[in-house]
Amino acid sequence: MTETVLESQSLTKYFGKTVAVDHLNLEIPRGCICGFVGRNGAGKTTAIKLMLGLLKPTIGSSKLLGCDSMALTPVIRQRIGYVTEGHRLFRWMSIGRLEKFQRAFFQKQWDERLFADMLEYFGLSKKQKIKHLSNGQRAQVSLALALAPNPELLIMDDPTLGLDAAIRRQFLAGMIELIMREGRTALFSSHILGDVERVSDRIVVIDKGRLRANCTLEQFRNSVKKVKVAFADRAPTEFEIEGLLNCRRSEKELELVLIGTDSNRINEWAKTVGAEKYQIVQMNLEDQFIEYTAPASKGKLFRWEEI
């Protein structure tokens, strides 16, 4: 099944003169867990709000479940779950009251049993007031509220921000549980690449509002490579290789970060520039992400006094 559940065309948002989301063309297929990553201020929250129709795009458009984001009907909204950044819930309500309030939007599809089971698992009672809960407990209520209507598309904006490892794991387990049901899709933004790697099969990377990658996690893992090249005397200052993203140079060594360059190509290139030897270094997802989104900096962040 390759049906698209979320798509955008040239989706763009300006705040004054600042562009937050810049011509985003996105397609997310049904049935995946998609990790939505980007550095602080990359435009993730704005992109999510645009897609949910909570902000009006400056230009471009987006569709959720085939329906234009600016014209989502209540019937379509019932099929979408949304968890806001920071888990903002009505503070004066009790958990039970909040459940009643929320389920009114979803009616029959509300899974009362799942909600009750989750509360029990978290050690929460329906009588407790939101304002008396800790951040972690509020997040747990918000997770239960998001999963109870069994949404076809679940969108979570940095749901695990500031949460402890155990509660983060509960969010990940919740997403796994959801997408095991037929035709469910989850998209979540996060800065914790380990979480993204653990549960996602798809990754979307944005940087300064622009789409940088939208592919399977495996493709991303395979395509960002670091190569260390050693030369007998001086490393060349000028050379060409396809897919070159970053290059660090010392007297006898080059360190290249390459995108999508296959190993045979690297091998050929190494011969033509007369490299003595080279090594393709395995990188973890976090290093790949940093290399991919951090501009090659000229200096070091911290300067140490020579002793």
Place this chain on the structure above:
Amino acid sequence: MFDKIRLIDLMGLWVQISPGSDEPVYVQVAEQISEAIARGELSSGDKLPPVRKLAAELVINPNTVARAYSRLEQAGLVVTKTGSGTYVSDPKLRKADAADFNILTERMDTLITRGLNLGLEQQDLIEMFKTRVEKFTKK
């Protein structure tokens, strides 16, 4: 009184995921299962847990588990019977081809080079190798 506890039923407990690792998650899962097969902890005919069950237990994407199983299948370590599940294959039916031998030789060469450069004698290396192999084969 108790049924014999079988490792195959506890896969959710002994397979460890390290998301920060250089190895993709599906490789981590496949490697740990193939090591258990090599050690004889899982044997021919053992049924691997269903993809969805293992995914829920390990809190990883079901596609990742499926990918790990297909990697094991490509290596001939498991066979998938349609509609029934994935089983550890019969070692008698696995055959190493020339390419497999090449890979083995290459890896051994790397280790031998390392050992000799560390100043180990030939006999030390052979002893070490023997002990390691026994660790896998002794029950």
